[in-house]
Amino acid sequence: MRLDPGAADLDFRQKARTWLAGNVPHAPAPPDGQASRAYALDWLAKLHAGGWSGLAWPEAYGGKGLTPGRLLTWYEEYVRARAPSTLDCTFVALNHAGPTLIACGTEDQKAFHLPRILEGRSIWCQGFSEPGAGSDLASLKTTGRVDGCDLVINGQKIWSSFADIADYQELLIRTEPGSKRHKGLSWVICDMSLPGITVRPIRNMAGVSHFAEVFYDDVRIPLTQVVGGLHDGWTTAMTTLGFERRTAAMALQLELSVRIEDLIARAAPAPGSAMADRLADLRAEAAAIRAMSYRTALREPATPFDGSVVRLAFAELAQRIHRAAMDVLGPDALTDGQWVHEYLESYSETIAGGTAEIQRNIIAERMLGLPREPRA
Amino acid sequence: MSFDLTPTDDLRQILDAAQTMLDTHYPVARLRTDGQTDPMEPLAEFGTFLLALPEDAGGAGFSVVEEALLHVSFGRHLVSPSALAMAIAARIALDAGRDDLAAGIGGGQITVCTAIAAPDGPLLCEPAGTTYALVVADDGLTLRPLDGATQAPVTSMGHGRSMTRLTALPDPSTDLRAKVETARLHTLLCAAQLLGIATGARDLAVDYAMTREQFGRPIGSFQAIKHHCADMAIGVEMLSAQLDMAAIAARDGADDAAFQIAALACLAPRIALENARTGIQIHGGIGFSAEADAQLYLKQAHVLRHCLLAGDLLSLPAPMAPFERQPA
Numbered sequence: 001m002r003l004d005p006g007a008a009d010l011d012f013r014q015k016a017r018t019w020l021a022g023n024v025p026h027a028p029a030p031p032d033g034q035a036s037r038a039y040a041l042d043w044l045a046k047l048h049a050g051g052w053s054g055l056a057w058p059e060a061y062g063g064k065g066l067t068p069g070r071l072l073t074w075y076e077e078y079v080r081a082r083a084p085s086t087l088d089c090t091f092v093a094l095n096h097a098g099p100t101l102i103a104c105g106t107e108d109q110k111a112f113h114l115p116r117i118l119e120g121r122s123i124w125c126q127g128f129s130e131p132g133a134g135s136d137l138a139s140l141k142t143t144g145r146v147d148g149c150d151l152v153i154n155g156q157k158i159w160s161s162f163a164d165i166a167d168y169q170e171l172l173i174r175t176e177p178g179s180k181r182h183k184g185l186s187w188v189i190c191d192m193s194l195p196g197i198t199v200r201p202i203r204n205m206a207g208v209s210h211f212a213e214v215f216y217d218d219v220r221i222p223l224t225q226v227v228g229g230l231h232d233g234w235t236t237a238m239t240t241l242g243f244e245r246r247t248a249a250m251a252l253q254l255e256l257s258v259r260i261e262d263l264i265a266r267a268a269p270a271p272g273s274a275m276a277d278r279l280a281d282l283r284a285e286a287a288a289i290r291a292m293s294y295r296t297a298l299r300e301p302a303t304p305f306d307g308s309v310v311r312l313a314f315a316e317l318a319q320r321i322h323r324a325a326m327d328v329l330g331p332d333a334l335t336d337g338q339w340v341h342e343y344l345e346s347y348s349e350t351i352a353g354g355t356a357e358i359q360r361n362i363i364a365e366r367m368l369g370l371p372r373e374p375r376a
Numbered sequence: 377m378s379f380d381l382t383p384t385d386d387l388r389q390i391l392d393a394a395q396t397m398l399d400t401h402y403p404v405a406r407l408r409t410d411g412q413t414d415p416m417e418p419l420a421e422f423g424t425f426l427l428a429l430p431e432d433a434g435g436a437g438f439s440v441v442e443e444a445l446l447h448v449s450f451g452r453h454l455v456s457p458s459a460l461a462m463a464i465a466a467r468i469a470l471d472a473g474r475d476d477l478a479a480g481i482g483g484g485q486i487t488v489c490t491a492i493a494a495p496d497g498p499l500l501c502e503p504a505g506t507t508y509a510l511v512v513a514d515d516g517l518t519l520r521p522l523d524g525a526t527q528a529p530v531t532s533m534g535h536g537r538s539m540t541r542l543t544a545l546p547d548p549s550t551d552l553r554a555k556v557e558t559a560r561l562h563t564l565l566c567a568a569q570l571l572g573i574a575t576g577a578r579d580l581a582v583d584y585a586m587t588r589e590q591f592g593r594p595i596g597s598f599q600a601i602k603h604h605c606a607d608m609a610i611g612v613e614m615l616s617a618q619l620d621m622a623a624i625a626a627r628d629g630a631d632d633a634a635f636q637i638a639a640l641a642c643l644a645p646r647i648a649l650e651n652a653r654t655g656i657q658i659h660g661g662i663g664f665s666a667e668a669d670a671q672l673y674l675k676q677a678h679v680l681r682h683c684l685l686a687g688d689l690l691s692l693p694a695p696m697a698p699f700e701r702q703p704a
Contacts, residue, residue, distance in 0.1 A: 003378075004378050009378055026701070067379070069378065080699050261694050261696065280642055284639040284640075284689060285614070288615070288639065292614060292617040298380055299381040360602070364596070364602035364603065368582050369586070370582065374597070
C-alpha cells in the first residue's frame with residue numbers, strides 16, 4: 001500500500017498547478033440558462049486546448065487514459081485552484097453519455113459524438129426519470145414505437161438537468177409493446193432540436209432552473225440512434241450508472257475538503273468552542289471522504305460498492321457542512337450568497353442520481369447481503 | 377506503482393495467521409464471564425510487540441501499516457488494551473535505550489497494562505501480573521514501573537473487564553516519557569482497534585438481522601433495520617479508508633501525518649460508539665442482556681476512547697487547503 005509520488009508524478013502535479021493558475025476563469029459561473037452553457041463550453045474548450053479534457057477516457061477515443069493516481073492528483077489541483085465545478089452542464093456528456101457510447105455505441109455514434117463532447121461542442125442531458133418512475137426507474141412508461149426505420153416517441157421525462165440548453169439527451173424508453181420492468185427498454189440518442197419536443201424548465205428551491213420537464217409528442221428518432229441493443233436498454237443504462245458511481249464524483253468528493261477549509265476560515269471559531277468541535281468533526285469527515293475517494297480509485301480489485309458508500313457518505317456530509325455554514329453566517333443566512341445558494345442546492349445531494357434511501361438499500365442488500373425488500 | 381492501496385500479500389498473510397491465533401485464544405465469547413484478564417503470551421508469541429520494530433532491535437521489520445491493520449483484528453476480538461500498551465511500551469523502552477526492557481516486553485516476559493489518568497487516580501485496565509503501566513494522560517504517554525504501587529479494586533463499567541485504581545504512585549524518576557511520534561503511533565493503533573470494534577459490531581448485527589425473524593421474515597429485510605446496517609457499514613468504510621491514509625502517512629513520515637492521524641482520532645470513537653449502540657438496538661431485547669455479545673463492543677469502545685489521545689485537529693495545516701488566487 002503506497003502513496004509515494006515519483007519524480008514524474010510530482011512533475012505532473014506541478015504542470016497541472018501551473019496550468020490551472022494561469023487558466024481558471026476569475027468570473028463565477030452563471031447559474032443557469034444560455035449564459036451557463038456558454039461559460040461551461042468555453043471552459044471545456046480551454047481544457048481541451050490545454051490537453052486536460054477526457055483525462056479518464058481511453059486514448060483510443062481521444063482521451064488521455066490517465067491512471068487513477070494521476071486523476072486524483074489532477075482533481076486535487078483542480079479543486080484547490082477553485083476551477084469551475086465539474087457538476088455543470090458538461091457533466092452528463094463527459095461522465096455518462098461519452099463513457100456509455102464508448103462501452104455500447106456503434107463506430108458511427110462514437111465518431112460523431114465523442115470528439116464533440118471532448119472539445120466542448122455539445123451538451124447532453126439525461127432522460128431517465130418520469131413523473132411515475134423515480135426510485136422505481138424500471139416502471140417507466142414513455143414509449144418508442146418502431147415505425148419503419150424510426151422510433152416514434154411519446155411521453156414525458158422529468159428532472160432532466162440542463163435539458164433546456166442541451167443538444168442531445170440519453171433517453172430511456174419502452175420500445176417493446178406490453179413489456180414489463182427492465183425488459184423491452186431502449187437507450188437512444190435524442191437530438192433535442194427534433195420536432196415534437198417541448199422543454200419546460202423547473203425552478204429548483206435555490207431559485208435557479210437547472211432541471212426541466214421534457215414532453216415528447218410523436219418525436220421521430222432514427223433506429224440508428226439506439227445505443228446497445230433494441231429492447232436491451234436496461235443493460236446500457238446500467239453501464240451508465242456504473243460509470244457514474246465509479247469515478248465521476250471524484251472532483252466533487254475532493255472539493256468538500258476545500259469547502260470545509262473555507263468554512264473554518266470564515267468561522268474562525270474560538271479554540272475549545274462548540275463550533276470548533278463541530279468544525280473539527282466535519283474536517284475529519286471530509287478527510288475520510290478524500291480517503292474513500294483514494295480507496296475507490298486505488299484499490300484492486302475494484303469492489304462495485306465502494307462507489308455507493310462514498311457517494312452517500314459524501315452527500316450527507318455535504319449537507320452537514322452547508323448546514324453548519326448557516327449557523328456560521330447567522331442572520332446573513334437569510335440573504336442570498338454563495339454559501340446560502342450552495343446550502344439550498346445541497347438538498348439535491350441525497351435525492352439526485354438515486355436517493356439516500358435507495359443507496360442504503362443497495363449497500364445493505366448487495367454489500368452486506370441482507371434479504372431484499374418485498375417488491376411488486 | 378507509486379499509488380496503490382491494494383493490500384499486499386505480506387499483509388494478507390499476517391492477517392490470516394492472526395485470525396487463527398485470535399480465534400483460538402481470544403474468542404469474543406470469553407468475555408461473557410466477568411472480570412476477565414487476557415493473557416499476553418499468545419500475542420507475544422505471534423510477534424505482535426516486535427512486528428514493526430527494526431530488525432536490528434529484534435523486530436520483524438514490518439511497518440506500522442501492517443501493525444495498524446493487525447490491531448484492527450485485535451479490536452474485533454475485543455483484546456485487552458494491554459496489547460496496545462505493550463506495542464507502544466516496547467518502542468518507548470527502545471527510544472530510551474532500555475533494550476533489555478524492550479526485549480522483555482517484546483517477548484512477553486514483561487507485561488504492561490494501560491493506565492487511564494482520572495481525577496481520583498489512574499484506572500488500570502487488566503493489571504494482574506503486570507509490572508509496568510502505560511499511563512495515558514492529556515499531556516502524553518508515560519511508561520511507569522508498578523513496583524511499590526498500591527492499587528484499590530474497582531468495579532468496572534457493567535461488571536466487565538478487570539480494573540483497579542492506582543492509589544499510591546511509585547517514584548516518578550524512573551518513568552519513561554513517550555516521544556511525540558510514539559504517542560502519535562499509540563493514537564493510530566488505538567483508533568485501529570476502535571475500527572475493529574465498529575467492524576465487529578456491524579458483522580454481529582448483520583448476522584443477527586439475517587437470522588432473526590419477525591412478521592414471518594428476517595428482520596434484515598425491513599428498511600428500518602437494513603438502513604441501520606447500511607449506516608454501520610458506511611461508518612466502517614469511512615474509518616477504514618482514513619486508517620489506511622493515516623497509517624501510510626505515519627509510515628512514510630509524510631507532511632500530513634499529524635493531520636491524518638488527528639482526523640482519524642476524531643472519527644474513531646464516534647463511529648465505534650455509534651456502531652456499538654446500533655448493534656445493541658438491532659438485537660432488541662437480547663441486545664440489552666448480558667448473555668449477548670453486542671454490549672461487549674460498547675464497553676470496549678468506552679475503554680478505548682479514553683486510551684485515545686486526540687490531537688487538536690483544527691490547529692493543523694490541511695493537506696487540501698485552497699490556493700490563494702492571483703488577482704485578475
